[in-house]
Amino acid sequence: xxxxKKFNHLGRKKGHRRATMANLAISLVEHKRIxxxxxxxxxxxxxxxxxxxxxxxxxxxxxxxxxxxxxxKESIKExxxxxxxxxxxxxxxxxRVIKLGFRPSDGAEMAMIELVDFNTVYSNEKTASxxxxxxxxxxxxxxxxxxxxxxAASAEEE
Numbered sequence: 001x002x003x004x005k006k007f008n009h010l011g012r013k014k015g016h017r018r019a020t021m022a023n024l025a026i027s028l029v030e031h032k033r034i035x036x037x038x039x040x041x042x043x044x045x046x047x048x049x050x051x052x053x054x055x056x057x058x059x060x061x062x063x064x065x066x067x068x069x070x071x072x073k074e075s076i077k078e079x080x081x082x083x084x085x086x087x088x089x090x091x092x093x094x095x096r097v098i099k100l101g102f103r104p105s106d107g108a109e110m111a112m113i114e115l116v117d118f119n120t121v122y123s124n125e126k127t128a129s130x131x132x133x134x135x136x137x138x139x140x141x142x143x144x145x146x147x148x149x150x151x152a153a154s155a156e157e158e
């Protein structure tokens with residue numbers, strides 16, 4: 001029974017799970033977006049977000065603490081450099097998990113996990129070039145309803 005177990009063990013023992021999370025976190029820091037299973041993405045979110053919070057303070061202690069989790073110098077430089085600069089004012093919620101569907105081979109539910117501030121598609125800034133949106137009407141009471149009805153009637157006659 002798994003009463004009181006608060007996190008997903010991912011079918012692995014502790015050492016294997018720690019190595020899997022470290023490798024996924026290094027890949028996420030390096031590429032800013034990765035595809036994995038939904039369970040691993042949700043587990044990675046709880047693993048990486050405290051490390052990103054720790055990277056806001058660029059001190060020797062926080063660098064050593066994060067290095068003890070990741071064991072990769074290049075990812076530490078990336079995390080404390082451009083990533084920390086981009087998320088400096090954000091109070092939390094550094095990652096986004098988007099479901100992608102099911103994997104064809106075994107049916108596992110896939111997801112994409114990405115760093116929020118490095119996605120230009122979902123930016124918070126509104127563009128000024130967008131004008132007022134036109135409403136879409138359903139039904140035949142608009143200005144073009146008479147012409148549509150006339151073309152439909154002529155098509156039936158032929």
